[in-house]
Structure formats: C-alpha cells, structure tokens
C-alpha cells in the first residue's frame with residue numbers, strides 16, 4: 307500500500323532522477339522508526355532494468371496542519387504520511403540524534419569529535435530542492451540529505467572532516483553526519499555543517515559586478531567600474547591555493563608519468579566523443595579541442611596529483627565577511643564515486659573556476675538584444691578576473707609553470723565539453739556560453 311503511494315509521489319519530486327520513465331517496481335528496502343511519528347525509509351526504484359535507491363524521512367500524523375499539506379504522500383488507516391523534511395517539529399530529532407550519537411537499527415547519527423550541537427534551532431528546507439535536500443537550522447547549521455544514495459563515504463564528508471581536523475581555513479566547519487550500511491559499505495546519508503548566514507554566493511557577487519559593468523557608458527573603462535570584482539577574484543585565487551595545499555597535506559599525493567598523462571588525454575577524448583554524439587553543435591569545434599588534447603600527449607614532464615574539489619565554480623564558493631569559503635567537495639555530479647575521489651591535478655579546479663568567470667561574464671548576454679555590443683565588455687570582464695584569479699593563486703603558493711599551460715587549457719576545454727552536455731540537458735538556452743570557450747582567447 308505505502309509502496310503504491312510512493313510510486314505516485316516520487317515521480318513528482320525534483321530530486322527524483324528517473325523522471326519521464328515509467329517505474330517498473332518500487333520496494334522499501336529499509337524502514338526504521340527514528341522516534342514516534344518519524345520513520346527513515348530507503349526505497350529502491352526499478353526503471354528499465356536498473357535500480358536507484360533514495361532516502362525519505364516519513365512523517366506520520368493523524369491531523370495534518372495546513373502548512374504540511376503540500377508534503378502529503380498519502381493516507382493509510384487515517385494516518386497521514388508525508389515528507390517530514392518539511393516538518394520542523396520532527397527534523398529537530400536529527401540534531402538530537404547527531405548530538406547524542408544515536409543508533410537506530412543500523413542507522414548511525416554521529417557528531418564530529420569536539421563539536422557541540424545545539425538541538426534547539428528549527429529547520430527550514432533551503433530554496434529549490436535539486437538533487438539533494440538541505441535543511442537550514444536557525445542560522446546555525448545546514449544539513450544536506452542526499453536523496454539518491456550511492457554506496458560509500460561521501461567525498462564532502464571525507465574532505466571537510468579531514469581539513470577541519472587540520473584547522474584549515476576556507477571550509478564550512480562540519481558538525482555531524484548520518485550513515486548506514488548499503489551493500490555492506492559505510493554510506494553517508496547526510497552531512498551537517500556550519501551555516502554561513504552572513505555570506506554571499508560567488509556567482510551572485512560576480513553577476514552583480516558584471517551587471518554594473520554592462521550599465522557603464524562605453525567610454526568608461528572596466529578598471530573604473532564601481533563593482534569591479536578583480537580584488538575578490540584575486541583573493542579567491544589565494545584561498546584556492548591554500549585549500550589545495552591543505553588537501554595535499556591531508557590526503558595522499560602522487561606524480562603521474564608522461565605515459566599516464568597520455569592516458570588522461572585519452573580520457574578527455576572519450577568524453578569529447580560521447581559529448582559530440584549527444585550534442586551535434588560540438589562537431590565544428592572537434593579539431594580545435596583535439597589539437598589542445600594532442601598538446602597534452604606531447605608533454606614529457608611528470609604531473610603532480612592530489613585530492614581536488616573536482617567541480618569548482620563560482621556557485622561553490624561563498625564570501626563571508628572574513629574570506630572565501632569553499633563548499634561541496636563532491637566532484638562532478640553523476641560520475642562514479644571512485645572517479646570523484648581519484649587524485650587529479652589541481653589545475654583541474656583552476657580550470658573550472660576560469661570557466662566560471664567566462665560563464666558569469668556571458669550569462670547576461672543570453673537573450674540580450676545588446677549582446678553584440680556587450681560582447682567585448684564580457685570578454686574584458688572575463689579576462690581581467692581570470693588573470694586576477696591566477697595572480698591570487700600564485701600569491702597563495704599555487705604553482706602553475708609555463709609547462710602547465712597545455713594541461714590547463716586541456717582541462718578548461720574538457721570542462722567546457724562537460725558544460726555543453728550539461729546545458730544541452732538542463733538549460734539549452736545557455737549552450738552558447740560553453741561553446742564560446744572553443745574560440746581563441748587572450749588569457
């Protein structure tokens with residue numbers, strides 16, 4: 307009965323990855339009572355022969371207040387069953403559970419050693435739930451519940467706890483997590499971190515600066531623009547280098563030999579091949595991209611590798627009154643866990659952020675009737691901020707040698723290829739932004 311209700315409900319959830327395809331079967335793999343009126347479910351959903359698992363906090367009430375009606379899943383024997391992430395009367399229990407290291411039938415709630423959790427703040431679901439659901443408790447904590455479950459320790463938890471143990475700056479302090487065994491593997495279900503209540507998203511800040519620049523009369527130079535962002539980009543570069551240094555100290559590092567660098571280029575080529583098959587607009591740029599990959603194959607030096615962020619962009623960094631903080635060390639969504647945790651060159655993150663400056667510069671040109679006129683301004687903003695970020699990265703001790711230029715360019719193009727596919731799938735009107743990366747540029 308509950309499984310039938312869930313089939314009808316889950317397909318409408320933003321975080322459900324199998325939208326548009328029929329559900330062949332849904333089973334409840336685990337059902338644990340956390341406290342009266344609150345259950346934790348692990349659901350397996352079968353579609354076209356493949357299985358995905360999701361977690362759900364299931365609330366039970368005989369009277370459902372109006373404020374929870376939108377979260378109703380269905381009613382069985384006069385008991386209303388609903389998505390309890392929306393119910394602060396129930397979610398407080400998660401704080402309590404983590405504070406006291408509670409275990410319920412294999413579901414383990416844990417706090418970071420030394421962290422004190424105040425269980426009193428009430429929760430709110432943060433903005434649009436996308437692939438995960440984040441609960442903000444007061445202005446103290448943010449608890450991210452992973453909806454689709456992948457067996458293994460989440461890289462974000464692994465990285466932030468290791469960096470916090472080293473007193474690293476530029477991270478949101480971890481407080482606790484929830485885990486269980488999935489297929490015999492320790493699997494992270496949720497992470498709770500410090501909520502940066504006074505911070506702004508790097509993407510929003512960058513866009514404000516771009517907007518200011520676009521509003522200037524054409525004869526005023528970008529340097530004189532009120533909302534110039536270069537000092538922030540430089541500071542972000544420095545913070546990025548420091549985070550890379552901490553990651554290198556906290557996790558294993560290595561050197562990859564030239565023949566392994568060639569294998570990396572093969573990986574770039576495979577991604578390109580898959581992308582071209584999916585997005586025909588990429589076809590005309592294939593030779594430019596392949597030329598760049600070929601330059602990597604010619605490299606004769608070893609390349610240092612370490613743990614990296616893996617999906618680094620302006621939406622993953624927040625500016626607090628003090629400095630930049632880096633969020634979401636999870637790697638590229640959708641990639642296998644092993645790949646997301648694999649050692650890589652820190653140039654990959656540098657390239658990701660350089661791409662993001664391009665995105666910020668060009669995003670306001672999408673559908674803009676003045677796009678042609680503003681294009682040089684966009685290029686100018688991107689060039690200046692990219693250069694400032696690289697300066698800051700070097701000031702922070704990040705090393706990019708002349709010999710790294712080919713690898714940095716290849717990482718940038720490979721990210722742009724990934725972005726073309728991402729935009730084709732999610733925001734087709736934005737596809738011109740990453741496609742512009744295949745044109746010649748100055749920095």
Ligand SMILES: Nc1ncnc2c1ncn2[C@@H]1O[C@H](COP(=O)(O)OP(=O)(O)O)[C@@H](O)[C@H]1O
Nearest residue numbers: 436437438448478499500501502507621633634
């Ligand atoms: N520690 C935090 N403090 C304040 N806001 C946060 C924090 N962590 C995430 N956010 C907000 O939530 C948004 C999404 O967070 P993120 O971890 O990137 O989730 P997702 O993996 O779902 O993209 C961020 O862009 C930011 O606005």
Ligand SMILES: O=P(O)(O)O[C@H]1O[C@H](CO)[C@@H](O[C@H]2O[C@H](CO)[C@@H](O)[C@H](O)[C@H]2O)[C@H](O)[C@H]1O
Nearest residue numbers: 509617619620621638639658661662665725728
């Ligand atoms: O933040 P996520 O881990 O969900 O990352 C995915 O979505 C991002 C978009 O939200 C996407 O980033 C791309 O768009 C950003 C602007 O919205 C831009 O700043 C990035 O540079 C660009 O890559 C990211 O690639 C994707 O993995």
